[in-house]
């Protein structure tokens with residue numbers, strides 16, 4: 703049995719439907735995502751990085767020193783599961799839901815695209831799927847030359 707080939711057109715297997723609208727806490731994150739920049743909330747008072755945006759630093763409780771800062775967009779698989787039964791009729795199965803720990807520390811709940819075979823600790827990199835409303839949603843895929 704051969705390994706599944708990476709999907710040459712990843713958006714063809716991950717076309718997100720709708721996503722929650724931006725609110726006061728998430729607007730800056732969505733603005734960056736729309737420009738295909740992955741960011742995490744960063745505290746200028748203590749240096750803590752967190753995701754999703756919370757409006758309060760989980761390390762020092764500051765509410766005044768928070769902003770979104772760009773991250774590299776690479777990380778490792780912290781955990782994942784293959785979903786075979788769609789929770790909604792418009793979702794195509796199977797798909798892979800994962801926690802990805804960014805190199806900068808925070809964890810994102812996201813999709814893995816490019817087959818169903820993954821391993822904990824595997825390096826992955828961000829890619830972007832277009833949302834119908836013009837925003838973009840990050841997902842993660844294999845790093846070329848890091849197929850192990």
Ligand SMILES: [Zn+2]
Nearest residue numbers: 745748759762
């Ligand atoms: Zn802080």
